[in-house]
Amino acid sequence: KTIVIATRNPGKAKEFTKIFAEKGYKIKTLLDYPDIPDVEETGKTFEENARLKAETIADLLKQPVLADDSGLIVDALDGRPGIFSARFAGEPTNNAANNAKLLHELTGIPKEKRTARFHCTLVFAAPDKESLVVEGNWSGEIGTIPRGDHGFGYDPLFFVPEEQKTAAELSDERKNEISHRGKAVAKLRNQWENWLKN
Ligand code: ITT
Numbered sequence: 001k002t003i004v005i006a007t008r009n010p011g012k013a014k015e016f017t018k019i020f021a022e023k024g025y026k027i028k029t030l031l032d033y034p035d036i037p038d039v040e041e042t043g044k045t046f047e048e049n050a051r052l053k054a055e056t057i058a059d060l061l062k063q064p065v066l067a068d069d070s071g072l073i074v075d076a077l078d079g080r081p082g083i084f085s086a087r088f089a090g091e092p093t094n095n096a097a098n099n100a101k102l103l104h105e106l107t108g109i110p111k112e113k114r115t116a117r118f119h120c121t122l123v124f125a126a127p128d129k130e131s132l133v134v135e136g137n138w139s140g141e142i143g144t145i146p147r148g149d150h151g152f153g154y155d156p157l158f159f160v161p162e163e164q165k166t167a168a169e170l171s172d173e174r175k176n177e178i179s180h181r182g183k184a185v186a187k188l189r190n191q192w193e194n195w196l197k198n
Helices: 010-021 046-061 082-087 095-105 172-178 180-197
Strands: 002-005 026-029 065-074 115-125 132-142 158-160
Touching: 002 010, 010 026, 010 065, 010 172, 010 180, 046 065, 046 115, 046 132, 065 082, 065 180, 115 180, 132 180, 172 180
Parallel strands: 002 026, 002 065
Antiparallel strands: 065 115, 115 132, 132 158
């Protein structure tokens, strides 16, 4: 049992591998298909971009494909970087530069105004089928010093009050239990085996 995930982000790939291994599935990502070109993310929403990735690659491979479009929504920045989270500091994705830019833009903003959330929209697409769409959110606060070396992306700056830790200080298992991506996958699991059969 193999699921193809339309991502080239190694951080996402690692999380999905772990999440789906527990369910008895193997995953492949676009890192396993170097000849497939990048899908341009021209949508204006997480869902539009996740659909673009999942539906384009499902048509190309003629098999079911899952895609994740996700990002960090910061209240004090009117929701930025949002759908532009991967390339906040420019192309190609540079996590260190993204985190530095985020800290810089929040200079002088007090703790109580540093609220943010991670969002994840997952789209499962298959040829000649209506896509399945689920989402998950995870609330936190943007810290002032990066902490922890698990996870990826903005995790070292994403402080989770309930855990008194940044996302990068959580174990991989714990992050998957409570994260935006973990919650979205939990919703997907209730529906996708039926969806694949019909
Ligand atoms: P693919 O399109 O190939 O999947 P991408 O990184 O370009 O990879 P997105 O456009 O969905 O994917 O951007 C997601 C960005 O949001 C990601 O690069 C991180 O900067 C941030 N992000 C999403 N989920 C995150 C998480 O769990 N922890 C930290 N940062 C996250």
